[in-house]
Amino acid sequence: MDTSAAVGADEIRVRVRRLNLDAASFRQLWTKHGGDGAAVRAEVLEIVGRRGKMHNPVTGSGGMLLGVVEEVGPQSRLGLVAGDEVATLVSLTLTPLVIEDALRDWDGCSEQVPCDGYAILFGRSVAAKLPGDLAPELALAVFDVCGAPALTARVVADCLARRPGRAPSVAVVGGAGKSGALSLVAARAAGAARTVGVVPVESERTLLAEAGLADEVALADARDPVALARAVTAALGGPADVTVVCVDVPGCEHGAILATADGGTVVFFSMATSFAAAALGAEGLAADVSMLVGNGFVPGHAEQALGLLRSDKGVRSLFEARLRAD
Amino acid sequence: MDTSAAVGADEIRVRVRRLNLDAASFRQLWTKHGGDGAAVRAEVLEIVGRRGKMHNPVTGSGGMLLGVVEEVGPQSRLGLVAGDEVATLVSLTLTPLVIEDALRDWDGCSEQVPCDGYAILFGRSVAAKLPGDLAPELALAVFDVCGAPALTARVVADCLARRPGRAPSVAVVGGAGKSGALSLVAARAAGAARTVGVVPVESERTLLAEAGLADEVALADARDPVALARAVTAALGGPADVTVVCVDVPGCEHGAILATADGGTVVFFSMATSFAAAALGAEGLAADVSMLVGNGFVPGHAEQALGLLRSDKGVRSLFEARLRAD
Numbered sequence: 209m210d211t212s213a214a215v216g217a218d219e220i221r222v223r224v225r226r227l228n229l230d231a232a233s234f235r236q237l238w239t240k241h242g243g244d245g246a247a248v249r250a251e252v253l254e255i256v257g258r259r260g261k262m263h264n265p266v267t268g269s270g271g272m273l274l275g276v277v278e279e280v281g282p283q284s285r286l287g288l289v290a291g292d293e294v295a296t297l298v299s300l301t302l303t304p305l306v307i308e309d310a311l312r313d314w315d316g317c318s319e320q321v322p323c324d325g326y327a328i329l330f331g332r333s334v335a336a337k338l339p340g341d342l343a344p345e346l347a348l349a350v351f352d353v354c355g356a357p358a359l360t361a362r363v364v365a366d367c368l369a370r371r372p373g374r375a376p377s378v379a380v381v382g383g384a385g386k387s388g389a390l391s392l393v394a395a396r397a398a399g400a401a402r403t404v405g406v407v408p409v410e411s412e413r414t415l416l417a418e419a420g421l422a423d424e425v426a427l428a429d430a431r432d433p434v435a436l437a438r439a440v441t442a443a444l445g446g447p448a449d450v451t452v453v454c455v456d457v458p459g460c461e462h463g464a465i466l467a468t469a470d471g472g473t474v475v476f477f478s479m480a481t482s483f484a485a486a487a488l489g490a491e492g493l494a495a496d497v498s499m500l501v502g503n504g505f506v507p508g509h510a511e512q513a514l515g516l517l518r519s520d521k522g523v524r525s526l527f528e529a530r531l532r533a534d
Numbered sequence: 535m536d537t538s539a540a541v542g543a544d545e546i547r548v549r550v551r552r553l554n555l556d557a558a559s560f561r562q563l564w565t566k567h568g569g570d571g572a573a574v575r576a577e578v579l580e581i582v583g584r585r586g587k588m589h590n591p592v593t594g595s596g597g598m599l600l601g602v603v604e605e606v607g608p609q610s611r612l613g614l615v616a617g618d619e620v621a622t623l624v625s626l627t628l629t630p631l632v633i634e635d636a637l638r639d640w641d642g643c644s645e646q647v648p649c650d651g652y653a654i655l656f657g658r659s660v661a662a663k664l665p666g667d668l669a670p671e672l673a674l675a676v677f678d679v680c681g682a683p684a685l686t687a688r689v690v691a692d693c694l695a696r697r698p699g700r701a702p703s704v705a706v707v708g709g710a711g712k713s714g715a716l717s718l719v720a721a722r723a724a725g726a727a728r729t730v731g732v733v734p735v736e737s738e739r740t741l742l743a744e745a746g747l748a749d750e751v752a753l754a755d756a757r758d759p760v761a762l763a764r765a766v767t768a769a770l771g772g773p774a775d776v777t778v779v780c781v782d783v784p785g786c787e788h789g790a791i792l793a794t795a796d797g798g799t800v801v802f803f804s805m806a807t808s809f810a811a812a813a814l815g816a817e818g819l820a821a822d823v824s825m826l827v828g829n830g831f832v833p834g835h836a837e838q839a840l841g842l843l844r845s846d847k848g849v850r851s852l853f854e855a856r857l858r859a860d
Contacts, residue, residue, distance in 0.1 A: 268810030302818035334820045355817065476809070476827070483802070483809040483827060484594030491681065491830030492628035494660045499827035501802070501809060504817030 209260030211304045211328075217283040218331035222275040222294060224305070226344075227321040228352050229271040231385075232456040232479040233264035234319040240266075245316030252321070256307050262300040269479040270300030271319070273327055274338070274348050286335055293344070295351045296327070297334040297510055304328040320345065336510040345531055346524075347514070353387035354513035355504035356477045357394030360452050362506060363473055364398035367449060375401035379440045379448035379467055381430045382455030383422055384412040386530060387477055391452050392421040393516045393523045400450075404443035406430065408455075415529070419522035430455050436463030453478050461485040462493070470496045477502035535586030537630045537654075543609040544657035548601040548620060550631070552670070553647040554678050555597040557711075558782040558805040559590035560645040566592075571642025578647070582633050588626040595805040596626030597645070599653055600664070600674050612661055619670070621677045622653070623660040623836055630654040646671065646857075662836040671857055673840070679713035680839035681830035682803045683720030686778050688832060689799055690724035693775060701727035705766045705774035705793055707756045708781030709748055710738040712856060713803055717778050718747040719842045719849045726776075730769035732756065734781075741855070745848035756781050762789030779804050787811040788819070796822045803828035 215221045229237075229252075241247035256262050262270050277292045288294060296303060309324035329335055338347050360378070367376040378395040382388040383405020395403050405422035407413050408429055417425045428439035430453075440448050447469040453460050458480040465486070468474050474497055476486060486499050517524050541547045555563075555578075567573035582588050588596050603618040614620060622629060635650035655661055664673050686704070693702040704721040708714040709731020721729050731748035733739050734755055743751045754765035756779075766774050773795040779786050784806040791812070794800050800823055802812060812825050832838075843850050 268808065269814065297817075298820065299814045299818050301814050332820050333818075479810050479813065481809045482594065483807045483812075484805050486809075486827045487803075487805065487830060488595065488625045488627050490827075491623075492625050492658075494624065494658045494831050495829070496831060496833055497829065499829055501812045501816075501825035501827060503821070503823065503825055504813060505820050505822060507822055 209304045211260040211306050213326055215279050215281045215328065217281045218285065219281045220277060220284050220286060220288060220329040221279045222296070222327045222329060223278045224273050224275040224323050224325045224327050226274040226348065227262060227271060227300065227323050228273065228348050229262070229319040229321060230264070230267065230269035230479060231319060232267045233269045233271060235456060236264060236267050247316070249311050249314055249316035253307060253311060256305055261303055261305050267479055268301070272296050272300060272348065272352050273303070274344055275327065278326065285331065286329065286333065288335060288337070293338040294335045295338060295348050296329060297336055297351055297354070298329070299504065334505065339514055342514070346527060349386055349527055349531060350390070350513045350517055351510050353390060354509040355506055356387035356452070356454060356502060357390040357516060358506035358509035358512050359475060359500070359502060360391040361394040361398040361512070363450055363475060363500070364395050364400050368399050375399050376449030377402045377444045378450045378452065379404045379406060379444065380422070380452045380454060381406045381436065381460060381464060382453065383407055383425070384416040384526070385454055386527060388454035389419065389421055389523050389526050390513055390516055391454060393520050395450070397516065402444055404440060406436065406439055415526065419526045421522050421526070430463055431457060431459040433463040433466050437466035440467040448472060450475070453481065456480050458482065462489045465490050465493055465495045465497055468495070468497045473498045473500060475500045475502055535630050537586040537632050539652055541605050541607045541654065543607045544611065545607045546603060546610050546612060546614060546655040547605045548622070548653045548655060549604045550599050550601040550649050550651045550653050552600040552674065553588060553597060553626065553649050554599065554674050555588070555645040555647060556590070556593065556595035556805060557645060558593045559595045559597060561782060562590060562593050573642070575637050575640055575642035579633060579637060582631055587629055587631050593805055594627070598622050598626060598674065598678050599629070600670055601653065604652065611657065612655065612659065614661060614663070619664040620661045621664060621674050622655060623662055623677055623680070624655070625830065660831065665840055668840070672853060675712055675853055675857060676716070676839045676843055677836050679716060680835040681832055682713035682778070682780060682828060683716040683842060684832035684835035684838050685801060685826070685828060686717040687720040687724040687838070689776050689801060689826070690721050690726050694725055701725050702775030703728045703770045704776045704778065705730045705732060705770065706748070706778045706780060707732045707762065707786060707790060708779065709733055709751070710742040710852070711780055712853060714780035715745065715747055715849050715852050716839055716842055717780060719846050721776070723842065728770055730766060732762065732765055741852065745852045747848050747852070756789055757783060757785040759789040759792050763792035766793040774798060776801070779807065782806050784808065788815045791816050791819055791821045791823055794821070794823045799824045799826060801826045801828055
């Protein structure tokens with residue numbers, strides 16, 4: 209990748225302040241190095257140095273970044289000027305990046321990476337100005353997952369358009385995570401009849417129940433197809449019309465398909481999703497479900513997600529608790 | 535996998551006559567062994583012996599089989615009786631299989647594998663009786679890809695339902711292949727305004743043009759995003775409302791996304807599709823497209839595909855030519 213600091217006619221150079229690694233990417237690095245933060249940091253530096261971008265070769269995923277606009281090409285249409293504090297909403301896997309401080313202020317133990325360096329945004333890149341009323345870390349965490357609630361809301365609205373008066377039930381697998389929590393709130397706001405958040409452990413059940421984001425909270429291992437389908441069916445009184453997969457562990461495809469009603473929709477947001485497992489699983493189970501690849505871009509997604517965070521105290525407190533825990 | 539020959543209450547045992555390997559799976563084996571048929575055969579035997587099913591560990595895909603019903607469990611609801619000639623429409627990756635003739639009649643040089651052995655179908659399996667008016671090899675080849683035309687037709691119908699009077703344009707990448715050819719015919723039958731089949735080489739352009747399955751035939755390397763988008767846009771007078779990816783080579787995700795109009799739909803049928811490349815590609819390109827995982831099961835798909843083959847001489851002759859070439 210071309211990592212020259214010069215900006216083209218429709219490009220923007222951003223002085224990078226912080227990277228937010230994709231959860232699946234950070235988990236892979238963390239697991240590979242047995243929790244050795246220095247080794248995680250060394251590998252991130254190695255990847256960015258070699259590829260010219262933060263593109264985890266194992267997970268295929270990147271993340272996003274926060275910074276200050278340094279220079280704007282004369283034909284840029286992103287609506288930004290030098291000095292704007294921005295977050296990129298385009299994946300780091302497509303963003304030329306140069307790290308200049310060797311990540312010396314990062315301990316390698318969290319997804320949020322203090323960083324000094326620069327990145328180049330293109331004409332089709334998407335970047336959002338940071339809101340004045342929210343901490344940058346909080347806004348960044350919201351932007352990182354804002355595609356999930358936006359697409360969930362769209363799918364729920366499509367269901368309502370197809371079958372007026374028959375609001376869909378929605379299951380969110382990984383409902384206590386950041387993308388899952390926002391997706392639950394988005395589903396409810398879009399008119400879902402009933403929602404369930406599925407979580408893997410008791411502590412997450414408590415967290416999600418206290419936040420009040422779902423009508424039901426169910427405990428199940430999403431990698432166990434029968435267990436997941438049973439948990440969803442018990443919570444909703446039947447399979448879900450819409451199942452949203454937000455957990456970043458492999459092997460949730462069959463369970464999500466089994467948990468979904470005939471004619472329903474599964475939305476896969478996890479970067480750990482296997483295309484073949486989803487396609488062949490549905491075929492093998494003779495399951496008539498639509499399966500969507502979770503597109504992280506939906507017009508207006510950033511503003512929509514910030515709006516959900518501002519209007520729902522539960523999801524905001526859950527995000528703040530997750531940021532403190534990082 | 536349990537490969538016992540005994541049938542459970544809702545199971546069926548089939549005497550296998552022929553396997554039809556998934557195209558991506560066969561290509562991977564063929565390439566790995568440099569076109570050495572004996573080595574391809576040995577690896578298929580090794581995979582089935584070890585895993586109890588034909589499940590290519592690299593591509594994650596399988597294929598389907600043709601045989602004769604041997605024994606039907608008392609509670610089976612598949613509507614089959616002993617002696618029925620059937621093809622399974624469930625992936626081989628989920629079908630217990632025992633090969634008993636060491637594939638001695640197969641030269642390892644084609645996807646169609648003469649075989650003696652048995653397979654077990656479950657309650658949720660899907661199997662179709664072979665039609666009396668078509669050669670078994672032809673019916674098998676149709677069944678193998680029948681999910682693609684069925685889902686393509688559904689997506690085109692959904693477009694028409696959402697925007698009455700504004701029929702969608704459809705691009706099929708890999709339009710001269712079996713799934714691609716049927717998808718083109720299905721799109722036209724479902725009411726597409728205009729169709730283009732994209733092929734990689736001149737010989738396929740001739741084949742597809744002579745079959746008359748598409749309004750336009752375009753030549754492009756689907757792995758080159760800009761070339762693919764340009765070819766589709768030139769042929770249709772703009773990006774496609776629906777893009778269907780039927781080529782079994784990796785790296786077509788970004789091109790398919792770029793070739794698709796904002797608000798449009800991409801359907802990925804290739805097992806070589808990378809979930810992360812699709813999800814992050816759309817996000818990185820800020821492309822507001824819906825992306826569907828090609829589910830090989832749509833109710834009625836087998837009958838629908840046979841109907842297309844019977845009613846369209848072009849697609850039938852293309853299938854027959856492909857079978858002769860195998």
